[in-house]
Amino acid sequence: xxxxxxxxxxxxxxxxxxxxxxxxxxxxxxxxxxxxxxxxxxxxxxxxxxxxxxxxxxxxxxxxxxxxxxxxxxxxxxxxxxxxxxxxxxxxxxxxxxxxxxxxxxxxxxxxxxxxxxxxxxxxxxxxxxxxxxxxxxxxxxxxxxxxxxxxxxxxxxxxxxxxxxxxxxxxxxxxxxxxxxxxxxxxxxxxxxxxxxxxxxxxxxxxxxxxxxxxxxxxxxxxxxxxxxxxxxxxxxxxxxxxxxxxxxxxxxxxxxxxxxxxxxxxxxxxxxxxxxxxxxxxxxxxxxxxxxxxxxxxxxxxxxxxxxxxxxxxxxxxxxxxxxxxxxxxxxxxxxxxxxxxxxxxxxxxxxxxxxxxxxxxxxxxxxxxxxxxxxxxxxxxxxxxxxxxxxxxxxxxxxxxxxxxx
Amino acid sequence: xxxxxxxxxxxxxxxxxxxxxxxxxxxxxxxxxxxxxxxxxxxxxxxxxxxxxxxxxxxxxxxxxxxxxxxxxxxxxxxxxxxxxxxxxxxxxxxxxxxxxxxxxxxxxxxxxxxxxxxxxxxxxxxxxxxxxxxxxxxxxxxxxxxx
Numbered sequence: 001x002x003x004x005x006x007x008x009x010x011x012x013x014x015x016x017x018x019x020x021x022x023x024x025x026x027x028x029x030x031x032x033x034x035x036x037x038x039x040x041x042x043x044x045x046x047x048x049x050x051x052x053x054x055x056x057x058x059x060x061x062x063x064x065x066x067x068x069x070x071x072x073x074x075x076x077x078x079x080x081x082x083x084x085x086x087x088x089x090x091x092x093x094x095x096x097x098x099x100x101x102x103x104x105x106x107x108x109x110x111x112x113x114x115x116x117x118x119x120x121x122x123x124x125x126x127x128x129x130x131x132x133x134x135x136x137x138x139x140x141x142x143x144x145x146x147x148x149x150x151x152x153x154x155x156x157x158x159x160x161x162x163x164x165x166x167x168x169x170x171x172x173x174x175x176x177x178x179x180x181x182x183x184x185x186x187x188x189x190x191x192x193x194x195x196x197x198x199x200x201x202x203x204x205x206x207x208x209x210x211x212x213x214x215x216x217x218x219x220x221x222x223x224x225x226x227x228x229x230x231x232x233x234x235x236x237x238x239x240x241x242x243x244x245x246x247x248x249x250x251x252x253x254x255x256x257x258x259x260x261x262x263x264x265x266x267x268x269x270x271x272x273x274x275x276x277x278x279x280x281x282x283x284x285x286x287x288x289x290x291x292x293x294x295x296x297x298x299x300x301x302x303x304x305x306x307x308x309x310x311x312x313x314x315x316x317x318x319x320x321x322x323x324x325x326x327x328x329x330x331x332x333x334x335x336x337x338x339x340x341x342x343x344x345x346x347x348x349x350x351x352x353x354x355x356x357x358x359x360x361x362x363x364x365x366x367x368x369x370x371x372x373x374x375x376x377x378x379x380x381x382x383x384x385x386x387x388x389x390x391x392x393x394x395x396x397x398x399x400x401x402x403x404x405x406x407x408x409x
Numbered sequence: 410x411x412x413x414x415x416x417x418x419x420x421x422x423x424x425x426x427x428x429x430x431x432x433x434x435x436x437x438x439x440x441x442x443x444x445x446x447x448x449x450x451x452x453x454x455x456x457x458x459x460x461x462x463x464x465x466x467x468x469x470x471x472x473x474x475x476x477x478x479x480x481x482x483x484x485x486x487x488x489x490x491x492x493x494x495x496x497x498x499x500x501x502x503x504x505x506x507x508x509x510x511x512x513x514x515x516x517x518x519x520x521x522x523x524x525x526x527x528x529x530x531x532x533x534x535x536x537x538x539x540x541x542x543x544x545x546x547x548x549x550x551x552x553x554x555x556x557x
Contacts, residue, residue, distance in 0.1 A: 257459075
């Protein structure tokens with residue numbers, strides 16, 4: 001019974017924890033401009049994150065060590081450093097976007113300017129990371145994030161032509177008023193939002209924090225292969241309500257307030273209040289994950305004691321990195337750069353950094369010296385290799401497309 | 410490529426992708442005018458949808474205030490960006506500039522008045538300003554259809 005409860009909790013937190021500021025903004029933005037013609041990019045991203053998250057979780061369960069520790073040992077300090085720098089910078093940018101996202105969500109509820117809320121959010125994040133147990137913070141915000149199911153309810157209340165929605169998804173085509181480069185730029189953004197590197201670091205480091213062993217691999221697989229796809233469905237629901245309400249009204253999403261408008265139109269004030277709670281939970285939970293991931297990456301690479309499974313004074317350098325990252329994230333948002341713009345750039349730069357993040361995981365998951373009999377199977381390697389090609393193509397195309405389309409204009 | 414070069418590329422990409430370039434031909438200027446009108450239409454329609462939802466009891470006051478205030482800030486930024494573009498030396502460009510600028514100004518004025526009425530809980534003015542914004546949205550939409 002305890003095991004079933006653990007699996008169910010893991011699935012629910014994986015669903016609730018899947019959506020962050022990048023998914024919220026990018027899916028709503030794309031839905032409002034392209035309808036559901038780019039859902040395929042989200043689906044591809046979800047399959048990719050499932051494959052690589054399962055691999056990294058299995059590596060954590062078998063070796064009991066963090067990803068960056070292994071990458072440095074297996075591929076050497078140079079490759080390890082390239083992996084570290086790319087992953088850390090993208091995670092830091094995402095961290096800033098999440099901090100801004102929490103403040104923007106609270107601004108919607110209070111109408112107090114988000115810049116006044118940012119320092120309070122920073123203190124709250126620091127307090128939770130410092131004081132709250134890992135399992136509590138992971139489960140609480142993951143479960144609260146589940147309230148974003150209200151987007152699914154709103155979709156149902158809008159009473160759409162389901163056949164037409166399915167046609168848009170199954171037979172994607174570029175809208176006539178959008179150019180092909182812009183279409184593919186947003187495909188890469190959706191792919192980057194679904195495959196954000198920090199999700200894998202956090203998932204695998206969480207496995208070490210929770211002392212996974214070989215026996216936990218089944219639970220880990222169920223969490224990934226059930227929880228993440230259901231989280232992906234939430235992303236599709238966000239895009240769908242934007243496509244139904246905002247696209248016909250010529251509204252292109254560039255604020256988080258616009259993301260929630262379809263929920264109000266479809267289901268009224270209470271549903272919108274639930275959506276705001278979901279925004280806060282999803283972004284705050286992701287802020288904790290990205291903040292911790294900043295610490296995980298650096299501490300694991302340098303071989304320092306890390307994690308919340310030891311007391312803060314025993315992992316002082318890890319906590320110092322988390323604190324410095326938090327100060328940098330809060331400082332970035334306080335420069336008054338629009339957090340939604342930070343989000344848009346963070347998902348595209350995530351796509352750029354993907355090969356450096358995922359290739360080393362594939363190498364380690366295939367090394368019997370680390371994995372024993374639990375190395376990748378043939379199907380897993382076949383799919384992972386196909387995804388590596390997709391990841392490299394997305395990574396190489398991201399910046400030229402960003403420049404050519406002026407960031408999707 | 411070393412780490413410093415990567416950082417330079419990332420920074421440059423971010424900066425360049427946000428730049429507003431000059432318009433050297435009438436066609437290029439028309440493209441920028443259409444782009445500004447499209448962006449403005451999005452902001453005006455956002456405000457109309459938010460105000461309509463508030464009037465029908467589907468949206469909370471603080472949420473509406475934030476959405477409309479952001480739409481106003483964004484529309485002001487769109488107008489500033491458009492006005493900063495040097496048009497080519499032709500009567501057509503000057504006419505285009507004047508048409509778009511008038512629509513953006515009308516939208517901005519209505520949005521400001523809507524925000525003020527909203528904070529005063531003046532429902533009548535909110536309704537009238539929403540109608541005015543609907544009119545601006547129609548103009549922007551027509552402009553887009555005529556010039557695309």
